[in-house]
Amino acid sequence: MTLEIEINNIAFILHNTGALYWPGKKMLLLSDVHLGKVSHFRKHGSAIPNNAMFQNFKKLDAVVKHFEPESICFLGDLFHSSLNKEWILFEQWVSNIRLPLLLIAGNHDIISPHKYEELNIAIHNEWILDGFLLTHHPETREGFFNLSGHVHPAVQLQGMGRQFLKLPCFFRNKNQMILPAFGEFTGTYVVEPQQEDIIYITTKEEVIRL
Incomplete structure (x- = not known):
């Protein structure tokens, strides 16, 4: 379910949901949750079951229960679009979680900041x-290690014959690590790692370094 790693001599724990835990700060980092996406697509005619909107909240509850963090940092794209009925669920979740929350604004975070300030x-x-630079879009800045999201990284693995399997991953290079999308129904982008890059694939059960 988890894999402990070190970045610049600091311990982090990777979770198979795509969450990253920073034990030294007791902080949970999540990227690209995309709350509201199910309601957004249903509104535009997509055949997605109505109860699918609860899956992200179940994942959130599970990973918070696992790590018991003292704060949560969202690395952008917390809410997918404009306000819809999932915002009410989010308000309820925030009220129940009772933890300091911080959002690094992403390109999908178009809801008025005042709505977040109210929470x-x-x-x-x-x-x-x-020494860590937390952003939504991946960024290279001298003197910092960047933790980001946005890309929804994945790798495509080839099995025997012509079998292919696409799996989300944490994508790491010398100065940067991109988290996989935490949210359901987010899609992925297949990255092409170079020899010096490190890939940690996530499955339903575990995190594996390739």
Whole structure:
């Protein structure tokens, strides 16, 4: 379910949901949850079951229960679109979770910041913490290790014959790690790692370094 790694001599724990836990800060980092996406697509005629909107909240509850963090940082694209009925579910979740929440604004975060402020959620364009640069879009900046999202990285594995399997992954290079999308129904983008890059694939049961 988890895999412990080190980045710049600091311990992190990768979770198979795509979550990243920073034990030293007791902080949970999640990217691309895309709440509201199910309702958005249903509104435009997509045949998605109505109960699918609850899957993200179940995942959130499960990973919070597992790590018991003292704060949560969302690395962008927390809510997929404009306000819809999933915002009410989000308000309820925030009320129940009772943890400090911070959002690094992403390209899909178009809801007024005042709505987040009403829930005591801080919003920033980026956050620098102990030599780590937290952003939504991947960014290279000298002197910092970047933690980001946005890309929804995945790798395509080839089995015997012509079998292919596409799996989400944490994509890491010398100065950066891109988290997989945490949300359901988000889609993925197949990355092409170079020799020096590190890939941690996520399955329903575990995290595996390739």
